Amino acid sequence: MNIAVVVRQVPDLIEPLEIAPSGTEFDFGSASFLLNESDDHALEQALLLKEAHGGHVTVVALDFGDVDNTLYTAAAKGADRIVKIARDDAPPPPRAAAVLYAEAIKPIAPELVLVGVQAHDELDGGVAPFLAAALGMPYVGVIRGVAVGAEPGAVAAFKEFPGAVMARMNVKLPAVLGILGADQPPRYVPVSRIRGAMKTTQFEESAAAAVSSEPLTAIARLYPPAAGSRAEMLSGSETEIASRIVDILAQKGLVK
Amino acid sequence: MEYARPIMWNVPHWAEIALYVMIPIVLAAFAAGVYWRARKWFLGRSEPGVESVPRLLLAAIHPGRLARWTPAALFQSRLSPDLFALVMHWAILWGMAVLFLGTALATIDQDFTNLPFDFQLLRGKFYCLFEIALDVFGVVLILGLGMAAYRRYLVRPKRLQATRTGVSLWDGFPFLATIALVAVTGFVAEGLRIAEGFHIEARVAAAEGLDAKIRVLDEMGFREHLHVGRERQDVQVNRIADGGRVFPAAIWAPVGYGLGKAFEPLSVDAIRALHQGVWWAHGLLAFGLIACIPLTKAFHLISSPANILLHSADPPGRLAVAVESGVTNVRDLTWRQLLQVDACTWCGKCQEACPANQCGFPLSPRDVVQAVDSQLLRTPAKANGEPPSLHDSRVRPEELWACCSCRACEEICPVFVQHPRLIVDLRRHLVDQGQVDEGLQDALMNFQRYGNSFGQSPRKRPDWTKPLDFTLKDARKEEVEYLWFVGDYASYDQRVQEVTRTIARVLRHAGVDVGLLMEKEQNAGNDVRRIGEEGLFAMLREKNAKELSGARFRKLLTTDPHTYNALKNEYDEVVAPVLHYTQLLDELLRGGALRLHRKLDYVVTYHDPCYLGRFNGVYDAPRRVLGAVGTRLVEMPRHGPNSFCCGAGGGRIWMKDAPTSQERPAENRVREALALPGVQCLVVACPKDLVMFQDAVKTVGAEGRLRVADLGELVYESLGITLKSMAEVAESTA
Ligand code: SF4
Ligand code: SF4
Numbered sequence: 001m002n003i004a005v006v007v008r009q010v011p012d013l014i015e016p017l018e019i020a021p022s023g024t025e026f027d028f029g030s031a032s033f034l035l036n037e038s039d040d041h042a043l044e045q046a047l048l049l050k051e052a053h054g055g056h057v058t059v060v061a062l063d064f065g066d067v068d069n070t071l072y073t074a075a076a077k078g079a080d081r082i083v084k085i086a087r088d089d090a091p092p093p094p095r096a097a098a099v100l101y102a103e104a105i106k107p108i109a110p111e112l113v114l115v116g117v118q119a120h121d122e123l124d125g126g127v128a129p130f131l132a133a134a135l136g137m138p139y140v141g142v143i144r145g146v147a148v149g150a151e152p153g154a155v156a157a158f159k160e161f162p163g164a165v166m167a168r169m170n171v172k173l174p175a176v177l178g179i180l181g182a183d184q185p186p187r188y189v190p191v192s193r194i195r196g197a198m199k200t201t202q203f204e205e206s207a208a209a210a211v212s213s214e215p216l217t218a219i220a221r222l223y224p225p226a227a228g229s230r231a232e233m234l235s236g237s238e239t240e241i242a243s244r245i246v247d248i249l250a251q252k253g254l255v256k
Numbered sequence: 257m258e259y260a261r262p263i264m265w266n267v268p269h270w271a272e273i274a275l276y277v278m279i280p281i282v283l284a285a286f287a288a289g290v291y292w293r294a295r296k297w298f299l300g301r302s303e304p305g306v307e308s309v310p311r312l313l314l315a316a317i318h319p320g321r322l323a324r325w326t327p328a329a330l331f332q333s334r335l336s337p338d339l340f341a342l343v344m345h346w347a348i349l350w351g352m353a354v355l356f357l358g359t360a361l362a363t364i365d366q367d368f369t370n371l372p373f374d375f376q377l378l379r380g381k382f383y384c385l386f387e388i389a390l391d392v393f394g395v396v397l398i399l400g401l402g403m404a405a406y407r408r409y410l411v412r413p414k415r416l417q418a419t420r421t422g423v424s425l426w427d428g429f430p431f432l433a434t435i436a437l438v439a440v441t442g443f444v445a446e447g448l449r450i451a452e453g454f455h456i457e458a459r460v461a462a463a464e465g466l467d468a469k470i471r472v473l474d475e476m477g478f479r480e481h482l483h484v485g486r487e488r489q490d491v492q493v494n495r496i497a498d499g500g501r502v503f504p505a506a507i508w509a510p511v512g513y514g515l516g517k518a519f520e521p522l523s524v525d526a527i528r529a530l531h532q533g534v535w536w537a538h539g540l541l542a543f544g545l546i547a548c549i550p551l552t553k554a555f556h557l558i559s560s561p562a563n564i565l566l567h568s569a570d571p572p573g574r575l576a577v578a579v580e581s582g583v584t585n586v587r588d589l590t591w592r593q594l595l596q597v598d599a600c601t602w603c604g605k606c607q608e609a610c611p612a613n614q615c616g617f618p619l620s621p622r623d624v625v626q627a628v629d630s631q632l633l634r635t636p637a638k639a640n641g642e643p644p645s646l647h648d649s650r651v652r653p654e655e656l657w658a659c660c661s662c663r664a665c666e667e668i669c670p671v672f673v674q675h676p677r678l679i680v681d682l683r684r685h686l687v688d689q690g691q692v693d694e695g696l697q698d699a700l701m702n703f704q705r706y707g708n709s710f711g712q713s714p715r716k717r718p719d720w721t722k723p724l725d726f727t728l729k730d731a732r733k734e735e736v737e738y739l740w741f742v743g744d745y746a747s748y749d750q751r752v753q754e755v756t757r758t759i760a761r762v763l764r765h766a767g768v769d770v771g772l773l774m775e776k777e778q779n780a781g782n783d784v785r786r787i788g789e790e791g792l793f794a795m796l797r798e799k800n801a802k803e804l805s806g807a808r809f810r811k812l813l814t815t816d817p818h819t820y821n822a823l824k825n826e827y828d829e830v831v832a833p834v835l836h837y838t839q840l841l842d843e844l845l846r847g848g849a850l851r852l853h854r855k856l857d858y859v860v861t862y863h864d865p866c867y868l869g870r871f872n873g874v875y876d877a878p879r880r881v882l883g884a885v886g887t888r889l890v891e892m893p894r895h896g897p898n899s900f901c902c903g904a905g906g907g908r909i910w911m912k913d914a915p916t917s918q919e920r921p922a923e924n925r926v927r928e929a930l931a932l933p934g935v936q937c938l939v940v941a942c943p944k945d946l947v948m949f950q951d952a953v954k955t956v957g958a959e960g961r962l963r964v965a966d967l968g969e970l971v972y973e974s975l976g977i978t979l980k981s982m983a984e985v986a987e988s989t990a
Binding site for chain 1: 580581687688690691692694697700701704705706711712713715789790791792794795
């Protein structure tokens with residue numbers, strides 16, 4: 001199966017995010033970036049499918065942050081092709097970014113496109129559905145596992161609903177799936193393999209770089225959330241705290 | 257002329273010839289067997305740092321090295337903690353050795369001096385000595401075998417019991433039983449020979465007159481029995497006809513003599529027939545035994561001394577790396593490692609010492625070694641292709657991950673097997689395949705990204721210094737005497753941070769000029785290397801080495817034994833001396849730079865951290881400091897080189913406990929400390945130990961009964977003056 005995977009860099013929240021003086025964007029000056037977690041799962045899912053059924057995995061990314069590191073890691077894990085979309089500045093918000101990804105993916109003509117269902121920088125919505133729209137493919141999101149089904153030209157996608165209900169859906173290909181989790185957690189890649197990939201991997205430049213990608217959303221103001229004052233800290237001995245909790249629950253009518 | 261050892265007494269000529277035909281065949285079989293086994297070692301790769309094996313052998317034959325080899329190889333010095341095993345092993349080895357040498361000497365006596373020159377070495381007093389030596393060592397051998405049988409088949413300690421199919425306690429039985437039979441048939445043959453002597457003496461005594469006596473001797477075939485020249489026959493005939501004893505030295509062979517008396521009632525014919533039968537049995541069994549040595553566990557007679565002789569001269573804290581991506585099959589190991597597994601005697605000492613094994617984790621270092629050895633034995637010496645993988649069914653991942661790299665096994669192994677090295681080599685393959693425990697994967701990703709296992713920002717590394725009322729120098733900006741390489745736990749763990757600050761205060765009080773690498777320090781990689789992530793270790797070492805080369809300092813200092821080990825033994829870039837803070841405190845106290853103002857009257861016990869003690873031999877410095885601050889030290893039963901690991905090493909601190917585990921090693925250790933009468937405080941000298949033991953004190957429910965304290969805290973307490981100044985600091989900031 002010919003699979004394309006989109007991977008994104010997101011700021012590492014280990015350091016506090018700074019808002020630039022303009023007040024409408026982040027100051028990424030001292031931030032470091034890492035691979036978006038659900039994209040990591042999307043990549044793992046693609047590689048698992050390839051290992052089980054053969055195929056070809058192409059990884060598509062915007063050139064930003066520490067993306068090279070992420071892409072070498074993807075190559076070390078077993079990705080066959082790496083396509084990079086050159087950028088001068090930070091990536092645009094998802095709706096605009098999806099256009100770029102779609103442009104880069106079209107020449108690959110994949111049967112299946114996997115992308116993380118969420119990222120913590122999605123200002124105007126998730127990339128995954130926008131990408132499906134731009135590619136003109138069907139979309140299913142919040143997927144926790146993909147299998148090659150009995151039917152040719154389709155895959156089985158597993159989706160979890162609240163209340164511990166799992167659904168198995170037959171998805172006709174080509175399609176875009178928004179991945180929440182792979183069949184198994186992403187495996188560890190040793191540094192020596194990443195270093196090996198650095199020596200042997202060639203990145204391809206995507207023509208999508210030439211497409212203009214004006215943000216479709218304008219940000220009026222970025223600000224840290226105001227601290228709420230609704231929390232009440234209980235103190236005292238264990239018994240006191242316990243009886244306070246019982247009181248509160250009774251007040252709210254939750255216990256009699 | 258004096259009497260001499262009878263040669264081939266009662267043995268017909270054809271049998272003597274048959275014996276001579278067999279000797280070269282047996283020796284050739286033995287040599288072929290040794291060659292077949294030894295060739296397999298060289299299925300392995302070359303050993304890092306060793307150019308050629310012949311040259312290494314030449315270098316090993318050096319008086320100094322041989323002096324170190326002799327006690328370990330010939331006298332099994334590493335068995336000394338187990339007196340029973342030591343005595344048993346001496347008895348068997350030296351019993352066999354003396355009997356073998358005696359037989360060899362008898363052969364020389366007979367073939368190299370008697371046959372060509374009609375002269376014997378074994379005569380007179382020397383022969384008496386020979387007789388008693390062989391009899392005594394024969395008894396010693398049988399006793400040793402009895403001890404072995406008692407241990408293996410009656411006591412049956414766990415370390416000798418099989419846990420896997422394919423190996424069993426009874427494997428060694430045929431060999432041990434054959435040795436016993438050789439010894440017993442030797443005695444019986446001797447007794448029968450002596451019994452025949454008694455009959456001859458009686459008949460000679462019964463005959464009247466010299467001629468009649470000589471006639472009796474001739475009738476009994478005495479001359480033929482002697483296998484010596486005519487002249488010497490005459491001498492012996494005359495001596496016995498004169499009333500001399502047939503075997504004057506028999507009395508020097510008390511066992512043979514006693515058996516001779518026991519067999520005396522039998523007829524001469526019966527004695528002769530029996531003697532020939534037993535003589536053959538003795539000879540054939542002994543030959544069989546020699547030929548079989550390379551095919552049985554007794555091969556350790558060759559492989560173990562060879563391994564001890566060719567043992568690595570590197571410090572124990574330096575892990576050898578032959579294949580970065582790890583070991584999949586026996587051919588990925590080096591010849592030295594294959595020699596090691598072949599040298600294993602299956603004594604189980606390593607298993608008994610292993611903290612993982614004792615606490616119910618699924619690991620026996622003995623079984624790992626045996627699994628590799630049995631695969632080696634099944635691999636043809638001419639293997640060209642890939643032998644089967646050592647992983648999964650032979651060595652399971654959970655075994656490999658259970659190891660806390662404490663080196664207790666290697667320390668105790670009588671034949672110098674390096675289990676941790678083997679385990680790390682096998683782990684590297686798992687890491688290469690991405691097969692790592694979840695917790696470990698998080699830790700490794702954190703090391704990759706942030707250079708610490710806590711997943712904390714590198715920028716926060718020096719944050720522990722903030723509450724101090726003085727600033728520590730930045731060694732990248734100004735020259736310092738000591739560059740303090742702090743380590744992860746000491747920098748990031750909240751409980752340890754306070755101890756780290758305490759040590760900083762002590763150093764300041766003593767006027768020690770220290771500086772840090774601040775946020776540029778990364779984990780030194782000691783445990784990363786032992787997890788089996790060699791590439792990540794190399795990356796961390798590169799980064800640290802780069803920062804170190806940019807800093808100006810004279811010596812390196814650390815409180816963390818793991819960091820100490822890596823900097824000292826595995827950072828080739830670092831040429832400066834590396835000190836553990838216990839060593840520095842000891843120096844400061846002895847040199848007078850640190851004066852204590854209060855004697856602490858605590859009764860304490862001290863836990864030797866693996867990477868300080870067993871890996872680097874630092875045992876005395878911390879104990880001297882404990883003495884200097886006034887505490888009374890009560891040692892735990894397992895201390896010094898025999899110390900018991902806290903269970904944190906080798907990456908274990910980040911992994912989940914095995915489902916089979918009964919207790920954590922740290923809990924086991926805390927119970928050991930609690931069992932000591934009057935001990936109030938368990939003193940540690942390692943940041944990880946502090947965390948592990950403080951947790952363990954809680955989980956065993958001993959809170960309030962045992963304090964876990966760092967050595968630095970005790971020194972600080974006894975510095976009275978510092979306490980005062982700290983109070984002042986508190987006042988001034990209030
Ligand atoms: S290093 Fe320690 S834990 Fe590992 S096998 Fe040896 S004794 Fe057991
Ligand atoms: S490895 Fe050493 S200690 Fe362990 S069983 Fe073998 S010989 Fe004994």
